[in-house]
Amino acid sequence: xxxxxxxxxNARQPxxxxxxxxxxxxxxxxxxxxxxxxxxxxxxxxxxxxxxxSSWSAAVADLVSSGDPVAALAAFAAALRVNPAALRPAxxxxxxxxxxxxxxxxxxxxxxxxxxxxxxxxxxxSASALLHMYHHCSRPLDARRAFDEIPxxxxxxxxxxxxxxxxxxxxxxxxxxxxxxxxxxxxxxxxEAAALxxxxxxxxxxxxxxxxxxxxxxxxxxxxxxxxxxxxxxxxYAKGGGSDLGAARKLFDMMERNVVSWNTMIALYAQxxxxxxxxxxxxxxxxxxxxxxxxxxxxxxVLLACAHGGKIQTGKRIHNQVVRMxxxxxxxxxxxxVDMYSKCGKVEMAWKAxxxxxxxxxxxxxxxxxxxxxxxxxxxALEVFSEMRMSGLKPNYITFISVLAACSxxxxxxxxxxxxxxxxxxFGIEPGVEHNGCMVDLLGRAGCLDEAYGLIKEMKVKPDxxxxxxxxxxxxxxxxVELAEISAKRLFELDATNSGYYxxxxxxxxxxxxxxxxxxxxxxxxxxxIEKPPGYSSVELKGQTHLFYxxxxxxxxxxxxxxxxxxxxxxxxxxxxxxxxxxxxxxxxEEEKESILRIHSEKFAIxxxxxxxxxxxxxxxxxxxxxxxxxxxxxxxxxxLTGREIIVRDMQRFHHFKAGLCSCRDYW
DNA sequence: GTGAATAGCT
Numbered sequence: 131x132x133x134x135x136x137x138x139x140n141a142r143q144p145x146x147x148x149x150x151x152x153x154x155x156x157x158x159x160x161x162x163x164x165x166x167x168x169x170x171x172x173x174x175x176x177x178x179x180x181x182x183x184s185s186w187s188a189a190v191a192d193l194v195s196s197g198d199p200v201a202a203l204a205a206f207a208a209a210l211r212v213n214p215a216a217l218r219p220a221x222x223x224x225x226x227x228x229x230x231x232x233x234x235x236x237x238x239x240x241x242x243x244x245x246x247x248x249x250x251x252x253x254x255x256s257a258s259a260l261l262h263m264y265h266h267c268s269r270p271l272d273a274r275r276a277f278d279e280i281p282x283x284x285x286x287x288x289x290x291x292x293x294x295x296x297x298x299x300x301x302x303x304x305x306x307x308x309x310x311x312x313x314x315x316x317x318x319x320x321x322e323a324a325a326l327x328x329x330x331x332x333x334x335x336x337x338x339x340x341x342x343x344x345x346x347x348x349x350x351x352x353x354x355x356x357x358x359x360x361x362x363x364x365x366x367y368a369k370g371g372g373s374d375l376g377a378a379r380k381l382f383d384m385m386e387r388n389v390v391s392w393n394t395m396i397a398l399y400a401q402x403x404x405x406x407x408x409x410x411x412x413x414x415x416x417x418x419x420x421x422x423x424x425x426x427x428x429x430x431x432v433l434l435a436c437a438h439g440g441k442i443q444t445g446k447r448i449h450n451q452v453v454r455m456x457x458x459x460x461x462x463x464x465x466x467x468v469d470m471y472s473k474c475g476k477v478e479m480a481w482k483a484x485x486x487x488x489x490x491x492x493x494x495x496x497x498x499x500x501x502x503x504x505x506x507x508x509x510x511a512l513e514v515f516s517e518m519r520m521s522g523l524k525p526n527y528i529t530f531i532s533v534l535a536a537c538s539x540x541x542x543x544x545x546x547x548x549x550x551x552x553x554x555x556x557f558g559i560e561p562g563v564e565h566n567g568c569m570v571d572l573l574g575r576a577g578c579l580d581e582a583y584g585l586i587k588e589m590k591v592k593p594d595x596x597x598x599x600x601x602x603x604x605x606x607x608x609x610x611v612e613l614a615e616i617s618a619k620r621l622f623e624l625d626a627t628n629s630g631y632y633x634x635x636x637x638x639x640x641x642x643x644x645x646x647x648x649x650x651x652x653x654x655x656x657x658x659x660i661e662k663p664p665g666y667s668s669v670e671l672k673g674q675t676h677l678f679y680x681x682x683x684x685x686x687x688x689x690x691x692x693x694x695x696x697x698x699x700x701x702x703x704x705x706x707x708x709x710x711x712x713x714x715x716x717x718x719x720e721e722e723k724e725s726i727l728r729i730h731s732e733k734f735a736i737x738x739x740x741x742x743x744x745x746x747x748x749x750x751x752x753x754x755x756x757x758x759x760x761x762x763x764x765x766x767x768x769x770x771l772t773g774r775e776i777i778v779r780d781m782q783r784f785h786h787f788k789a790g791l792c793s794c795r796d797y798w
Numbered sequence: 799g800t801g802a803a804t805a806g807c808t
Contacts, residue, residue: 321800329801358801425803426803494804496804497804500806567807569807
């Protein structure tokens with residue numbers, strides 16, 4: 131939003147329709163507003179009685195709430211010219227306009243006006259609006275300075291100050307203000323608004339016990355029955371110190387609930403990766419929620435759960451609901467749909483949903499770039515990125531992670547190098563650990579191991595486990611034992627309990643025929659008590675998720691699945707499939723078991739899916755670890771033998787198997 | 799002065 135100058139008022143252009151620079155490029159929202167301007171203009175002319183100051187202030191306030199703060203500031207300027215008495219009632223909404231436009235310049239002029247006219251610090255309305263303005267212009271220290279000049283701030287002003295502190299991430303000062311309110315002992319100072327601010331601050335601090343303390347206080351003053359307060363408390367329990375989802379749920383079960391309560395609890399589950407709980411609560415909301423209806427917020431949260439859990443069938447159902455409710459163009463919902471389809475393996479559906487979003491923001495574009503990226507469609511990701519820049523949006527830190535990850539998944543070495551340099555030089559964003567991680571991965575897999583190692587050594591940020599892990603993986607591909615040992619040493623320092631690194635190094639030794647070192651690793655794993663998280667795969671069938679572990683016998687159909695798999699393996703061998711022994715060490719700790727039990731979970735999952743799914747339908751498998759070379763080759767052969775299409779989502783990307791080929795072109 | 803939602807490296 132452009133900074134608006136309100137002093138001196140332009141005598142020729144006092145009205146909203148002419149307040150904007152006609153040469154400035156119009157955004158979509160701008161154009162939309164322009165279409166409604168003639169009526170707004172006439173309405174404004176009719177509504178304002180120039181001789182009545184309150185009429186002016188109402189007009190200014192209306193323009194702010196209708197989303198046109200620039201026009202509101204122009205109206206304020208016009209008001210002052212016509213009737214100086216309008217200052218007192220119109221100054222607070224004008225300050226809100228400056229806040230909404232994030233125009234510090236306009237805000238400062240209004241501050242000056244408030245001082246000259248004596249409205250600040252004596253007028254409480256102007257004072258709270260002034261604090262609000264500075265906080266919304268990201269000037270918390272200016273707000274603080276103004277706050278300290280107010281001799282006896284009333285509870286509204288104090289709450290406004292605390293709220294602004296939270297907004298600017300000054301969470302502890304906000305809590306201190308709240309404490310002083312409690313201590314000041316003036317009855318009634320802590321009301322609903324103050325409690326909400328305190329709880330939203332509590333949701334952002336790691337200190338345990340703060341939410342519980344506020345809860346006790348809120349109960350004492352009888353605000354615990356307030357649904358709004360209780361809703362915010364859910365968030366505070368789950369996100370603040372202790373991250374106590376259980377406490378949130380306990381409160382949820384006891385309290386009076388409205389749609390925000392349901393949405394909050396569902397979102398908390400979804401954000402914490404508890405997809406089943408989120409989806410379960412969603413159906414509970416629809417069935418026994420006491421008539422609450424889902425809205426855009428509900429659907430965004432539920433879509434996140436689907437994305438996380440890879441629930442494509444449920445996700446499609448929710449998408450239908452989105453269409454029925456006419457929410458496809460909503461930027462929150464639309465972005466969540468894009469993310470859901472991408473993470474459920476349907477990137478072309480993601481693209482269709484993306485095009486339906488009316489006012490795409492940086493998150494929408496980034497979700498689409500990341501979506502193409504995780505499917506290995508690097509060129510498409512870069513095209514979307516270029517389109518985004520042409521639309522006038524500036525890429526941010528996360529956008530560049532997505533761009534570089536897309537390059538790395540597709541092996542686009544030159545493009546990755548180019549954008550890595552460009553983010554610094556052209557966009558002024560200093561590469562963080564994530565960007566460097568992508569580059570190490572990209573360089574390493576392309577075989578530029580020394581360059582990757584050099585990057586780690588010279589970069590400004592401290593390398594993390596992901597980065598050394600990427601280098602270690604690259605060392606396996608390019609069979610570099612020496613650098614693998616360096617990487618592994620760092621990894622063991624950073625995260626000594628992660629079994630994956632031990633197995634990876636062990637495999638590198640095995641492939642180099644260094645059996646003594648393989649044995650050394652085996653002993654090391656035993657003595658350090660490293661436990662390997664079980665590998666599992668899941669398949670969704672008729673909305674139900676079926677889980678398969680390595681050597682799993684718990685599935686009711688396990689005998690049939692095993693028999694089917696044996697026959698399938700026979701056919702695969704006839705077609706030239708030779709089990710790849712280099713992946714055997716993934717199951718280092720399974721060595722004593724029967725060979726059949728060492729069959730990777732995705733093979734059980736694929737057998738189960740082939741047996742039970744509709745002929746010709748695409749099979750979706752989700753795996754918690756990275757797919758191994760052997761399973762990758764097996765999948766390709768299975769698509770040739772059965773004519774089926776298989777989409778595997780592993781820990782880091784998607785593999786689309788079709789007619790004997792994989793979309794990753796064996797680069798992963 | 800006040801509550802819920804969307805994007806990211808291994």
